[in-house]
Amino acid sequence: MPVLTTQATQKQFVHQDIETQKQSSNAPVILRLSSVTKTYTNGCHALLDVNLEVKEKEFLFITGPSGSGKSTLLKLLYGEELATEGEVIVDQFNMASLRGDRLSLLRRRIGIVFQDYKLIRQRTVAENITFVLQAQGYTRKEIQRRLEPTLKLVGLLSKADCFPDQLSGGEQQRVSIARAIVATPPLLLADEPTGNLDPDNSWQIMQILQKLNSFGATVIVTTHDEQLVRKCNHPVVQVRNGQLYRK
Numbered sequence: 138m139p140v141l142t143t144q145a146t147q148k149q150f151v152h153q154d155i156e157t158q159k160q161s162s163n164a165p166v167i168l169r170l171s172s173v174t175k176t177y178t179n180g181c182h183a184l185l186d187v188n189l190e191v192k193e194k195e196f197l198f199i200t201g202p203s204g205s206g207k208s209t210l211l212k213l214l215y216g217e218e219l220a221t222e223g224e225v226i227v228d229q230f231n232m233a234s235l236r237g238d239r240l241s242l243l244r245r246r247i248g249i250v251f252q253d254y255k256l257i258r259q260r261t262v263a264e265n266i267t268f269v270l271q272a273q274g275y276t277r278k279e280i281q282r283r284l285e286p287t288l289k290l291v292g293l294l295s296k297a298d299c300f301p302d303q304l305s306g307g308e309q310q311r312v313s314i315a316r317a318i319v320a321t322p323p324l325l326l327a328d329e330p331t332g333n334l335d336p337d338n339s340w341q342i343m344q345i346l347q348k349l350n351s352f353g354a355t356v357i358v359t360t361h362d363e364q365l366v367r368k369c370n371h372p373v374v375q376v377r378n379g380q381l382y383r384k
């Protein structure tokens with residue numbers, strides 16, 4: 138693993154790496170961070186002069202210790218936070234200039250999976266998955282057309298009418314993945330999706346994410362789980378003290 142101490146070297150390295158990828162793949166860029174710094178209002182520098190480019194259909198792991206800036210990086214990508222300096226481009230949109238309806242439209246093209254699932258306890262599995270489609274004005278017929286294959290993909294066809302509290306942690310995470318992908322977004326962001334799961338369930342989740350990637354989605358996963366990362370053959374970026382290092 139390269140150890141890069143200065144930002145100049147780091148930039149050079151990441152750019153070199155980007156060049157290498159360009160030679161091996163002509164896929165369009167789906168997201169780009171250019172010289173991005175994120176400082177929270179309390180003065181905490183979560184990210185410092187970060188550069189990253191991800192191409193369509195890539196699968197990227199983001200690893201790093203607790204508090205290093207992984208979630209912040211994902212939040213910049215789905216517009217939960219804005220960069221303090223630098224430029225964040227997602228799906229050709231500059232995140233700094235996106236507000237209201239335009240931000241909502243971009244978010245429809247991004248599926249998000251969280252460590253703590255964020256399911257609605259009073260709604261069934263099927264309702265949790267289709268809720269977002271209803272909110273986006275899909276017809277009942279289209280919702281039904283999408284629901285069954287999505288449930289099948291995450292192995293939950295028989296649990297459609299269960300409530301979240303009747304499911305295991307792994308099953309709940311599979312519901313949250315189903316909810317994230319039911320509108321077939323081209324970009325899937327997963328923030329510690331296996332953080333609350335045992336190794337078997339973690340592996341099941343990874344297999345689903347890899348299957349979605351093989352179907353054409355760009356997938357970015359943050360994780361602490363080095364073993365899981367080693368098991369999969371995907372590029373890895375490590376965040377340390379708010380800076381990015383290619384592994």
Ligand SMILES: Nc1ncnc2c1ncn2[C@@H]1O[C@H](COP(=O)(O)OP(=O)(O)OP(=O)(O)O)[C@@H](O)[C@H]1O
Pocket residue numbers: 177178179181182183201202203204205206207208209210
């Ligand atoms: N809303 C906020 N206000 C102030 N500081 C924040 C905020 N969110 C995060 N931070 C700080 O920014 C830094 C990076 O946090 P972040 O959540 O991105 O790290 P992380 O790598 O995802 O950590 P973990 O693996 O524990 O989830 C930390 O020092 C954290 O305390």
